[in-house]
Amino acid sequence: xxxxxxxxxQNFGHAKNPVTSILHQLNASTLAAAHGRNLTYLIYILLFIxxxxxxxxxxxxxxVLNTPLSIRVGAYENKPKVxxxxxxxxxxxxxxxxxxxxxxxxxxxxxxxxxxxxxxxRLETGEIDLMPDVAYSEAxxxxxxxxxxxxxxxxAVIYTNTTQTIESLIxxxxxxxxxxxxxxxxxxxxxxxxxxxxxxxxxxxxAVDSYKAxxxxxSRGDADAGVVNRLFGSLFSEIYNVRKTTIIxxxxxxxxxxxxxxxxxxxxxxxLDQHLDNLKKEPESIYNKALSVYLSGLPRELIFxxxxxxxxxxxxxxxxxxxxxxxxxxxxxLGIDPEFAxxxxxxxxxEYEGIASDYIQLLNERLGLNMQVxxxxxxxxxxxxxxxxxIDVLPCVGVTRERTQFILFSKPYIHFYxxxxxxxxxxxxxxxxxxxxxxxxxxxxxxxxxxxKDNTDITPVPYNTLQETLLAVSKGDADVLVGNxxxxxxxxxxxxxxxxxxxxxxxxxxxxxxxxxxxxxxxLVQILNKGLDSVSREELNQIHKRWVNIEYQPGISxxxxxRNTIRIAGVIAVIFLIIMFWNYKLxxxxxxxxxxxxxxxxxxxxxxxxxxxxxxxIASMSHELRTPLNSIIGxxxxxxxxxxxxxxxxxxDHLSRVYSSAKHLLSLITDVIDISxxxxxxxDIFPQEFFIWELMDEALITIQPQLNRKQLKLETxxxxxxxxxxxxxRLLQCVINYLSNAVKYTETGTIxxxxxxxxxxxxxxxxxxxxxxxxHDQVKLFEAFERFESRLKVKSGGTxxxxxxxxxxxxxxxxxxxxxxxxxxxxxxxxxxIPIRLNGIESPQNxx
Amino acid sequence: MKRVLVIEDNENNxxxxxxxxxxxxxxxxxxxxxxxxxxxxxxxxPDFIILDIQLPDIMGTEVLQRIRNAETGAGIxxxxxxSYAMAGDREKLLDAGCNGYIEKPxxxxxxxxxxxKFIGDDL
Numbered sequence: 001x002x003x004x005x006x007x008x009x010q011n012f013g014h015a016k017n018p019v020t021s022i023l024h025q026l027n028a029s030t031l032a033a034a035h036g037r038n039l040t041y042l043i044y045i046l047l048f049i050x051x052x053x054x055x056x057x058x059x060x061x062x063x064v065l066n067t068p069l070s071i072r073v074g075a076y077e078n079k080p081k082v083x084x085x086x087x088x089x090x091x092x093x094x095x096x097x098x099x100x101x102x103x104x105x106x107x108x109x110x111x112x113x114x115x116x117x118x119x120x121x122r123l124e125t126g127e128i129d130l131m132p133d134v135a136y137s138e139a140x141x142x143x144x145x146x147x148x149x150x151x152x153x154x155x156a157v158i159y160t161n162t163t164q165t166i167e168s169l170i171x172x173x174x175x176x177x178x179x180x181x182x183x184x185x186x187x188x189x190x191x192x193x194x195x196x197x198x199x200x201x202x203x204x205x206x207a208v209d210s211y212k213a214x215x216x217x218x219s220r221g222d223a224d225a226g227v228v229n230r231l232f233g234s235l236f237s238e239i240y241n242v243r244k245t246t247i248i249x250x251x252x253x254x255x256x257x258x259x260x261x262x263x264x265x266x267x268x269x270x271x272l273d274q275h276l277d278n279l280k281k282e283p284e285s286i287y288n289k290a291l292s293v294y295l296s297g298l299p300r301e302l303i304f305x306x307x308x309x310x311x312x313x314x315x316x317x318x319x320x321x322x323x324x325x326x327x328x329x330x331x332x333x334l335g336i337d338p339e340f341a342x343x344x345x346x347x348x349x350x351e352y353e354g355i356a357s358d359y360i361q362l363l364n365e366r367l368g369l370n371m372q373v374x375x376x377x378x379x380x381x382x383x384x385x386x387x388x389x390x391i392d393v394l395p396c397v398g399v400t401r402e403r404t405q406f407i408l409f410s411k412p413y414i415h416f417y418x419x420x421x422x423x424x425x426x427x428x429x430x431x432x433x434x435x436x437x438x439x440x441x442x443x444x445x446x447x448x449x450x451x452x453k454d455n456t457d458i459t460p461v462p463y464n465t466l467q468e469t470l471l472a473v474s475k476g477d478a479d480v481l482v483g484n485x486x487x488x489x490x491x492x493x494x495x496x497x498x499x500x501x502x503x504x505x506x507x508x509x510x511x512x513x514x515x516x517x518x519x520x521x522x523x524l525v526q527i528l529n530k531g532l533d534s535v536s537r538e539e540l541n542q543i544h545k546r547w548v549n550i551e552y553q554p555g556i557s558x559x560x561x562x563r564n565t566i567r568i569a570g571v572i573a574v575i576f577l578i579i580m581f582w583n584y585k586l587x588x589x590x591x592x593x594x595x596x597x598x599x600x601x602x603x604x605x606x607x608x609x610x611x612x613x614x615x616x617x618i619a620s621m622s623h624e625l626r627t628p629l630n631s632i633i634g635x636x637x638x639x640x641x642x643x644x645x646x647x648x649x650x651x652x653d654h655l656s657r658v659y660s661s662a663k664h665l666l667s668l669i670t671d672v673i674d675i676s677x678x679x680x681x682x683x684d685i686f687p688q689e690f691f692i693w694e695l696m697d698e699a700l701i702t703i704q705p706q707l708n709r710k711q712l713k714l715e716t717x718x719x720x721x722x723x724x725x726x727x728x729x730r731l732l733q734c735v736i737n738y739l740s741n742a743v744k745y746t747e748t749g750t751i752x753x754x755x756x757x758x759x760x761x762x763x764x765x766x767x768x769x770x771x772x773x774x775x776h777d778q779v780k781l782f783e784a785f786e787r788f789e790s791r792l793k794v795k796s797g798g799t800x801x802x803x804x805x806x807x808x809x810x811x812x813x814x815x816x817x818x819x820x821x822x823x824x825x826x827x828x829x830x831x832x833x834i835p836i837r838l839n840g841i842e843s844p845q846n847x848x
Numbered sequence: 849m850k851r852v853l854v855i856e857d858n859e860n861n862x863x864x865x866x867x868x869x870x871x872x873x874x875x876x877x878x879x880x881x882x883x884x885x886x887x888x889x890x891x892x893x894p895d896f897i898i899l900d901i902q903l904p905d906i907m908g909t910e911v912l913q914r915i916r917n918a919e920t921g922a923g924i925x926x927x928x929x930x931s932y933a934m935a936g937d938r939e940k941l942l943d944a945g946c947n948g949y950i951e952k953p954x955x956x957x958x959x960x961x962x963x964x965k966f967i968g969d970d971l
Contacts, residue, residue: 623931626931626952627858627931628860629953630861630952630953630954631858631860631861631864633953633954633955634860634861634864634953634954634955634956635860635864637954637955637956637957638864638867638868638871638956640956641956641957643867643868643871643956644867666953686939
């Protein structure tokens, strides 16, 4: 058994240069990526490079370990994707391609056969390392790690019989549809039943046990249409003589899957993705061979042999009616363009040649038709004759609106780009808009003429042949021409018109060429379509290679230019969209926040109201507490005065305690009332004029007994002629608070009281030589119920509300502020700075 | 012996004030409501009046005005007893013709001095 790291190491040891291979992948991925996905792709790739670089370093270190990696792969029966052949070998689309990749990577595959559900279970538990043919879904991506490359997209296709004209979903209304029981395409979320429901289409479903039974019902006419997957459809439609419609749905990406977060998973997935990407691009790769062999039901051996020309005697299944029609029309007259090389033209020997001629030969053979060239004088005349039904078929034409009035079109079988050609000295063009107002040459009666007339305001100048058109531009008779890329470049080269260039493409879409059939012969269209369907990819490739063997390489590759421009535009559009989306999200966020803010504001308002209510409650409650307390204090005082008789010392001592406790309780209640009133905004302010010395005197008299008891010295510095206009009672309260604190917390030394003018303010300071307050505690000093040094707390007996109330009074009533400077052990200085005239209010009353 | 009218609804306060006054050789008249207070003041014409501002029937200030407005009551010194919570009203009381005010709680050793301060030592 190898350890995980060894496995990883040997695996990467094999990639000759991981970074180069990644760069290769980068290049390939960039080309393959859809425009909008480029950005995501680049991010992925950058990430990959980082990861790979880490691994690469390991790989070099462990390069010596070079043992094949052994992988357990699940296998089940689902022909042609995965199945056991007669000799008991696991084969099919997935196994054949996996085997090829494994050979290159020197992986050793151990097939673990089972049923589909067994395989999935093993994948979940990690009993197998890899499972082929797993349809990707978001739900499954939670359970397994998938390759990014899809091996095959499978989807549902609706087939119908030859008597029906079902072409779109709407045509299914009121129809009988054969489906397979339990299939994802029948009952799945995106299956046919849900789909028709979404479109309000009513159908009658006949559920049968297999796809074969579905085709059986359709071909017998017992159902109007049937749903099968595309693999089955392409393999069996011929046998059952059923017709494929354009209705496809429920695409499923079939990929390889590994157990979630397995050690081997990332390595396998990376390698598989890398190989699949390369294999897909190479036309002759095992991937493309296997795909075409399995999808067209050819013998598997063909995958491993070189392709030969497809057998010429391939049968096209025709209905009796079609056969009858063919025998009733022994000669079909063709009208051709003698100068539409390389699609169709008349050679110098007078022979009909070109891509179309090959198709006609093939279709004549296969369908038993006899299509003959009846007119080859000129294209213009050929079209005229087709209009008059003197000619039955134009084998190689594009669709224009005008033509649809007298002609029926087959499926397209040739694709080309419509381009603008100008002289090389002409300025840069980006598209049709740039040539509006120019003299635009075009081949008369061509699809390009029709296109310009249908889609632009340009009035093109018609020339009889493409050569004449090209020559007109070359000589300067016209500025530009619009034509198809393939034949234009063919003639540019042939006529050696070196002063012409492909300036721009008309659109990114390809133009299509069809067989055009006189409109009273719809049967022939049906027959030709069947014939065209029978032409395999290989046959098609061979025909095209014969006639379009030289790939056009213009000075400026307009296709590349456009592809890149569109890609860049795509990236810009994505960025733009992200910005737009971002903006949208932001504005939504802002709206949300404003809403929240409004709510908060309302909540805040109601909280404020509630808080005021609370303060009001406390104020009135406290008032009620005062009445009995006043009685206690009063009567205790009366007894202590011995008015009601003499007391002994013990009684006097105990009563004094009752008395001082009651007084303490009263001052506590009084402070609470004050604070509550301020908070409720119910305190009235009464500014009056008075001398400051007079107020300070009153305060000092109040505090004098305590001062005397502690034998503290008092120093005052108060100007005699200093008049204040403010709420006297409240200022007095503040000063008394400061003074009683100073006395409380000072055991020996001096209390200093100072008042001085500072501009329009007065500063009152009370200093002591007491315990002082640490900086840490100074912050909390003016909070409610903050007292320091529990040792002092007991002795000091304050309310804990004093400084809190003082600050509230100073700020909210007197319009000033409080200050404190202190050092632990060195005493404190409490300051009060208030305006000399409170708020400019003149005192309405004059005390005494 | 000077006669004092005490207008006070709270029984405890009434007892406290009259006890102290009587201990200081005053004769007391008691009124538990504002209406009775006005009636006694005008009929008995006491030497001075102690008036609690918070009364159940009529406001203390109203009592004050009724006594002041009557011919027989205009000259009687009146001392208001206020609660701390009524602080804002004190100036109004003085304006309304009150000779002085005493703040609750009543201090037995100070009340006589306070009274003398407002209405003269000759009491």
